[in-house]
Amino acid sequence: MGNLLLLADQAAGAIGAGAQAASASGDGHLTSLVAGLTVFVLATFVGVEIITKIPPTLHTPLMSGSNAISGITLVGALLAAGEGATTVAKALGVVAVVLATINVVGGFLVTHRMLGMFRRRK
Incomplete structure (x- = not known):
């Protein structure tokens, strides 16, 4: 579980850096895409954690x-x-x-x- 949380943290950091770069360039569409991808990646990690805990x-x-x-x-x-x-x-x-x-x-x-x-x- 520790490795999965570390991986999720790294993915969120990388996506956040991409969002900052996109917002600095003024591209609103790219910012919404990055935000959507962030939600998708984090939801995937949460889903995996929940499913693996079910008997x-x-x-x-x-x-x-x-x-x-x-x-x-x-x-x-x-x-x-x-x-x-x-x-x-x-x-x-x-x-x-x-x-x-x-x-x-x-x-x-x-x-x-x-x-x-x-x-x-x-």
């Missing part, structure tokens, strides 16, 4: 819970497909909708099969 008996319910997050991804894909300004953006939005739908349906099928293992046979 193996709870991994399957955790997978079922992550299916709800995939539903949110599907909503985002629908918004991206509907608001696409160009044909390429709309096409990528449609691809995102298809892939997110496959992910959600697959998650429900796996959850249904998992719950079937706990049913008593008559």
Whole structure:
């Protein structure tokens, strides 16, 4: 865990230095990109720390819970497909909708099969 926190600290420092350089040059778009990347990197480290602390008996319910997050991804894909300004953006939005739908349906099928293992046979 110590190495992971050290790595996260180094990554945050490097990203922070990039943000300072971007803000000094006056490029607002680059600053927002760096801020987004900072949040992404730090969220990744926090997610890894949380997931590694969960006991193996709870991994399957955790997978079922992550299916709800995939539903949110599907909503985002629908918004991206509907608001696409160009044909390429709309096409990528449609691809995102298809892939997110496959992910959600697959998650429900796996959850249904998992719950079937706990049913008593008559």
